[in-house]
Amino acid sequence: MQNQDIHPTFTAEEQTQLPPALVVDSPEPQLLGQHHPFHFYGTAMEYFGIWIVNILLIIVTLGLYAPWAKVRRLRYFYGNTEFIQRRFDFTGVPSKILIGRLIAIGLYLAISLLSNYSVRATLIGVLILYLAVPWLIRATIRFNARNSKFGNSRFFFSGTSKKAYIEFLKGILVYILTLGIFFPVLIWLYKRYCLDHLYAGQLQFKLQADWPAYMRAMYVPLFLFIGLLGAAALVLALLADFSSLSAVQYVWIFMGIYLLAALFIWPLMLARIFITSWNNTTISRSQFQTNCNQWRYAWIVLSNWMVKILTLGLMTPWAAIRLYRYQVESLSLHLNNDPDLLMNQLQGDPSAIAEEISDIFDIDVSL
């Protein structure tokens, strides 16, 4: 009965007296030095209900409920993701997101109205928006990180705005100087900026892959595509001697192969980027791994598109769950850091937390 106070000063005393026994029986020694998989417990049926009822609530409240809906959707994915019997969570406060949204809509309206009066003013508005992109990206990553939890450990993003602009500039230079051929380097720059400044508790993420890995990830599908077309043309040319198909029919068959293969390029690139990133990411001394199959992943992305279009968007929840489940369940972490020793960043400096939270520019604009 000694703890009448809300902010008690018992810490040191308690911890020296009795090392707190774990009751969620986590057999500590076995955790370290082993691979542990990630699990996902969400189902498409359950998520559909949440998704559609939240859209209804958005309509009924004339859009004001949207941030609450967004947080509930995000939480559904985070909260159903589990690693070593601990869940993730998203703790973002919807009213803060609402402010961000209102600012974004205000900007959008302002630029749209400007475009009614002068093309030059519109161009300036759009230019300013583009110049703000790195800053917006950084603010969004930071907001999302700070509001993401593993167990009770917060994520934290230490990337600065200055660094965001430097990386952005590098990306533009690389893009222009190589005429867009080195586009994958931009993705590498972005992933590296996101991961290398990300912490779970005090443990820092690191992207170990270098830019050539991303060049491979994106160009292999393209070369495969070109190779496949060449092979198809060759086979069709050989067949032409034996069969009675007309030239027009050959063109149709070739176009069919072309279209189907072309549709696969982008999903396959996404799959290879995912695999490249997660097989080369470490958090402190622990190594991530994915046993994701690129073809399976690409097929999921491609068929998701088709299903969404055919059902006019109604199967979006199913598609989202399907892809997320595949991504999460392919992941595992070779654990070499004690998850019980995670420390929240900035915890010792409450004024820093307060400052961050009161900062109205630390908003989520959902880029």
Next chain:
Amino acid sequence: MQQMTVEAVFYDGQSAKPYTAQVSAADADSIWVQYGENFALQRRYRYQDMLLIGALGRIQPVIELQDDARLEFQQPLPDWFQLKQKNIYQSIWKLERTPSLILFSTIFIVALAFATVKWGIPWASHVVANQLPETTLNSVGNEAEHYVLEMTGPSRLSAARQQAILQQYQALVAEDRPAKLLFREGNRLGANAVAIPNNTIILTDELVELAQDDREILGVLAHEQGHLVERHSLQQALASLGFGVILIAITGDGSDLMTSLPLALVGASYSRNFEAEADHYALTTMQHQQVPTIHYANLLQRLADESGESEQGTSVWDFLQSHPATQERIEAVKAFEAKQSAEAK
């Protein structure tokens, strides 16, 4: 008080370790959290210092506490739990799991989406466009005019010919809102006429030459006049603005390719409606001024022949075009004629 105790997972805010804890009521304003070995450690928290994160699907309620501690419940919050926002979160959670509401939402949203795209946005942009001052798009129009003038050359038509067309336009089409009529050599624009929202109509020499009868030109001018009178440019701008706001409000994201593709299709179908509306305006005007509408059909036919559009040209791709297929428009003119002559009898 034993029956009042519920189990929960507790994070104490210092260690990242989860504890099993027992939560019980302390008094009307606060609760006890007992955790650690034999539940020997305990803390007291006031309801007013709690941030409740409600249940979601099979995820049970979570409470974030001021000292960075966290309580994850294993079941719904007990009745004795006095947290104010509890009931709101509980009812949202229930709504999301009610099959009848899910079914209703689905039907309602599909119907609403359809109605909004088909009638709601066109209607709203029509109403708003008519509320706004006539000069709303003047500056945009001036810049557009500038571009069109740059693209085209000075007219080669004689001043007398220009004057004749202008007089006919003012007498038969302009009514009480005459637009500025400009003649230009079309060059890349070819045989064409353009209505610009600063109340300007640009007519190309090529079109004047293509016409075999001045009444055909009148039809075209009446069509462009229709665009101006109905404020189609403004309606179009407002409709796309409305879509943008709705999309951002719902998804918080307007950059998705998959969402912008259907949008482009919807936009194209609106333009088709505007063309049909302007055609209708032209026909009514001609009818009113006792100009035979067949002249308009004739010019459309010649334009189609000129651009090589064939009789069999109608296909699924028509849906994607911003102008209705010319053949379709000619049919509409003939249908209008038939209807008018039937009414006259």
